[in-house]
Amino acid sequence: MNNMIVLPMAIPLLFGILLVFLQPYIRFQRWGTVFMLVINSAVSIYILLTIQTKGILRLDFGEWLPPFGILFVADSFSMLLVVTTSIVSTFAVLYAFATIGHEREQLYFYTFVSFLIAGVNGSFLTGDIFNLFVMFEVMLLASYALITLGGKKFQLKESIVYIAINVVSSSLFLIAIAFLYGTIGTLNMAHISERITEVGQTPLLTVISLLFLLVFSIKSGLMLYQWLPGSYSVPPTAIAALFGALLTKVGIYALFRFFTLMFYHQPGITHKVIGFMALITLIGGSIGAMAYINIRKIISYNVIISVGFILIGLVVASTVGYEGAIYYLIHDMFAKALLILLGGTMIYLTKTELYDEMSGLIRNYPLLGWMFFLTVLALVGIPPLSGFIGKLLIAQGAVQAGEYVLLIVGFLSSLIVLYSLMRIFMNCFWGETILSEDDVKPLRKIVLLPCLALTIIVIALGIYPESIAPIVQDAAKTLANPDLYIKAILNN
Amino acid sequence: METVMIITSGFLVTIAVYLLLSRKIIQVIVGTAVLTHAVHLLLMTMGGFGGDVPIINGEKGEFVDAIPQALILTSIVISFAVTAFFLVLTYNAYQQLHTDDLDQMRGMYYE
Numbered sequence: 001m002n003n004m005i006v007l008p009m010a011i012p013l014l015f016g017i018l019l020v021f022l023q024p025y026i027r028f029q030r031w032g033t034v035f036m037l038v039i040n041s042a043v044s045i046y047i048l049l050t051i052q053t054k055g056i057l058r059l060d061f062g063e064w065l066p067p068f069g070i071l072f073v074a075d076s077f078s079m080l081l082v083v084t085t086s087i088v089s090t091f092a093v094l095y096a097f098a099t100i101g102h103e104r105e106q107l108y109f110y111t112f113v114s115f116l117i118a119g120v121n122g123s124f125l126t127g128d129i130f131n132l133f134v135m136f137e138v139m140l141l142a143s144y145a146l147i148t149l150g151g152k153k154f155q156l157k158e159s160i161v162y163i164a165i166n167v168v169s170s171s172l173f174l175i176a177i178a179f180l181y182g183t184i185g186t187l188n189m190a191h192i193s194e195r196i197t198e199v200g201q202t203p204l205l206t207v208i209s210l211l212f213l214l215v216f217s218i219k220s221g222l223m224l225y226q227w228l229p230g231s232y233s234v235p236p237t238a239i240a241a242l243f244g245a246l247l248t249k250v251g252i253y254a255l256f257r258f259f260t261l262m263f264y265h266q267p268g269i270t271h272k273v274i275g276f277m278a279l280i281t282l283i284g285g286s287i288g289a290m291a292y293i294n295i296r297k298i299i300s301y302n303v304i305i306s307v308g309f310i311l312i313g314l315v316v317a318s319t320v321g322y323e324g325a326i327y328y329l330i331h332d333m334f335a336k337a338l339l340i341l342l343g344g345t346m347i348y349l350t351k352t353e354l355y356d357e358m359s360g361l362i363r364n365y366p367l368l369g370w371m372f373f374l375t376v377l378a379l380v381g382i383p384p385l386s387g388f389i390g391k392l393l394i395a396q397g398a399v400q401a402g403e404y405v406l407l408i409v410g411f412l413s414s415l416i417v418l419y420s421l422m423r424i425f426m427n428c429f430w431g432e433t434i435l436s437e438d439d440v441k442p443l444r445k446i447v448l449l450p451c452l453a454l455t456i457i458v459i460a461l462g463i464y465p466e467s468i469a470p471i472v473q474d475a476a477k478t479l480a481n482p483d484l485y486i487k488a489i490l491n492n
Numbered sequence: 493m494e495t496v497m498i499i500t501s502g503f504l505v506t507i508a509v510y511l512l513l514s515r516k517i518i519q520v521i522v523g524t525a526v527l528t529h530a531v532h533l534l535l536m537t538m539g540g541f542g543g544d545v546p547i548i549n550g551e552k553g554e555f556v557d558a559i560p561q562a563l564i565l566t567s568i569v570i571s572f573a574v575t576a577f578f579l580v581l582t583y584n585a586y587q588q589l590h591t592d593d594l595d596q597m598r599g600m601y602y603e
Contacts, residue, residue: 130563137570144577148584156585157597160517163578167524168512170574174531174567181560182538 002059004050005074007043008082009122009135011036016114026102029110033093036114040121041086048079052471056478056488058127066127066489067191073127075485076475077326080468081124081253084333087457088245089117091450095341096238098446099348104150104236112149115142116242123250127489129180130187132254133173136219140166143247146239147231155234162231169218176211183208190489193262193482201265209263209270213277216258220251222311223277225304229288232303233296237344240296244303245337249329252310259314260322260479267317275315275406281308282413289420294353295343295428298420302339302379305413306332312410313394316401322476324393330468331386331461335378338454339421342372345451346428349441355424360433364440367448369429371455376421378458380414386461497537504530517582517592521575528571532564 015036019029051057051074059072074082093113100109119139126132144166147159181187183204184195196205214224221228232243255274263270285304292298310332313325345368350358362369378385381392391414398407461468478484504526511523539560546558586592 130566134566134570137574141573141577144574144581148581151584151588153588156581156588159581160585160594160597163574163581164512164520164524167574167578168527170570171524171527171531174528175534177563178531178535178538178560181535181563187559 002057004043004047005057005059005072005125008040008047008086009072009118009125011040011043012114012121013118016111016118019111019114020108023106023108026105029105030093030097033110033114034090037086037090037093037117040117041083041090044079044083044086044121047074048076048083048471051076051079052474056485058489067186067188070131071127071188071489072125073189073485073489074125075478075488076471077256077479078124078253080326080330080471080475081249081333082121084330085117085120085124085246088333088337088454089113089242091454092238092241092245092337092341095241095447095450096236098444099344100236100238101150107149109146109149112142112145113242115139116146116246118142120246120250124253127189128187129177129189129192133170133177136173136250137170139247139250140170143243146242147235149239150236152234158230158234161227165218165227169215172211172218173215176208176215179208179211180205188489189257189261190486194486194490196262196265201263205263206266206269209258209266210273212258212263213255213270213273216251216254217277218251220248220255221281221304221307222251222255222274223280223284225281225284225307228304229297229300232300233294237341237348240344241337241340244299244340245333248303248307249333252307252329255311256314256322256325256479260317261482261485264317264482271315271317274311275403278308278311278315279406279409281305281311282409286413286416289416293356295347295355295424296353298355298424299336299340299343302417302420303336305417306336306379309391309394309410309413312398312403312406315406316394316397316403318397318400319476319480320393320400321397322479323472324390324395324397326390326472326475327393327465328387328390331378331390331458334454334457334461335375335386338371338451338458339375339379341451341454342368342375343424345443345447346372349443350428350435355427358428358434359431360429360435362429363433364435365443367452368443369425371451372425372429374455375458376418376425378462379421380418384459384462386458386465388462389465493541494537497533497541501530501533501537504533515594517585517594520594521578521582524578525571525575528567532567535560535564535567 022028056075061070119135119142122135126135144163147162184192186192218224232240285301288301289298310325310328313321347353378387381387395407508523508527511519539557543554543556546555
């Protein structure tokens with residue numbers, strides 16, 4: 001029965017391989033991918049609901065009992081992210097139909113998207129740190145292919161930076177794994193946690209944990225985000241939406257796993273460092289979001305700000321903080337994907353990326369304008385929308401832990417988000433229209449539909465957060481009590 | 493043996509860092525390849541050297557830890573794929589941008 005939990009990774013992987021052989025049949029590739037992602041979402045939701053009744057599930061490959069074999073673990077936290085990944089990617093792929101272009105579709109676009117999702121879901125599900133490294137590589141190789149797909153000049157230039165950074169950070173990841181294995185002698189996450197508790201988190205282990213922090217902060221864009229704005233603003237909109245919604249979140253997931261499950265004994269050192277890095281991220285991201293007039297750059301810096309904000313939830317290290325962080329993580333995956341899709345649509349309509357060259361879009365595209373406005377409000381955290389509950393709980397956690405500096409900077413960064421995005425909204429949607437009547441392109445339904453669906457999800461999550469509240473509480477409880485996780489894994 | 497290996501690995505990291513900081517892309521790629529080799533040596537050292545070949549005859553005695561070697565094997569395959577991809581990308585970039593110098597690529601953003 002537990003065999004189910006390999007499916008969110010296995011379905012996209014096998015389907016991606018199948019698509020390689022069906023390269024000439026674009027129509028099949030399109031609808032096949034969407035169908036596969038819908039199935040994947042359904043399976044993930046079913047697993048998520050099963051966990052609520054049966055507790056944490058695990059799958060030992062080849063019947064090698066932990067800690068000896070590789071295993072997949074599905075707890076509420078990881079499955080919530082898997083479900084969100086599957087749903088977001090469904091809409092991103094739908095959006096890609098009309099916008100990605102025939103040339104890229106023939107260059108195995110859908111195959112690489114499938115592999116990307118397999119890697120992301122695998123990273124969320126695995127319970128073994130070396131397997132986590134392998135899943136990261138699966139995801140990254142697919143992302144290398146996606147970011148260079150099409151081979152435009154500026155794409156090539158930015159992707160070289162992206163690949164070089166990620167190859168080096170993967171080597172650092174491997175170094176950290178080597179040191180940890182040399183010290184602790186195991187690779188199973190639960191077993192590592194147990195052994196660290198037994199021997200105490202010695203200074204040596206703390207140094208290793210900081211090495212892991214360095215690796216994941218490069219991947220998630222925590223303080224070391226300098227590669228991110230460039231590489232997230234060159235690929236086509238649908239790919240940028242996948243990257244912005246999924247890739248940094250995998251790094252954040254790994255940070256949460258490592259610093260709540262394994263290295264939680266010395267919060268005076270590790271969590272202080274993370275707090276400092278989150279602070280720099282918030283400030284740096286805010287400066288970047290205000291500095292540019294290029295819409296895609298502004299949106300990329302907004303991705304960075306949200307990374308800093310989510311990590312406040314990890315720094316405060318309490319159940320409330322974790323709950324807030326999980327709510328905000330889910331909200332951010334939906335809302336950032338939506339924001340990038342809307343921004344991309346505006347660029348497609350006006351053929352410019354600079355907001356001061358756009359004007360009066362709301363006359364011809366009222367729905368687009370309203371959706372953009374709602375997304376901005378959701379990202380800032382206005383009450384009836386999805387960002388509110390996450391921000392509230394993170395703030396509550398920060399007050400309880402006495403992290404007032406982080407709290408104030410976090411809220412100021414929300415104001416910057418409001419300022420930077422409202423600036424886009426007012427410049428692009430208000431004023432006299434620049435498009436002459438001949439220039440007005442009709443917006444096809446297939447472009448608007450994914451945006452509309454994501455908007456509805458963002459509103460629904462805000463109005464009715466109780467729908468996922470018990471699951472989020474369970475996830476936060478597991479994060480706050482690592483013993484629950486360890487017992488589920490090592491209790492044979 | 494461990495000391496020698498650690499020093500070798502450190503020496504390789506030094507070379508890799510030097511190459512990574514150079515301006516030619518091809519040197520950066522060689523740098524990443526050398527870096528992964530250094531890491532593989534480190535992984536092997538972490539498994540320890542004292543001991544026999546892992547279980548062949550079922551004899552009792554000290555065996556070498558086989559896990560690091562499995563990890564190295566996986567990692568070699570991955571780094572092979574990444575390096576191949578990176579080289580092809582660089583070749584493609586060289587054909588389009590007519591340079592392999594990272595400094596000269598800076599200005600080429602929007603054309």
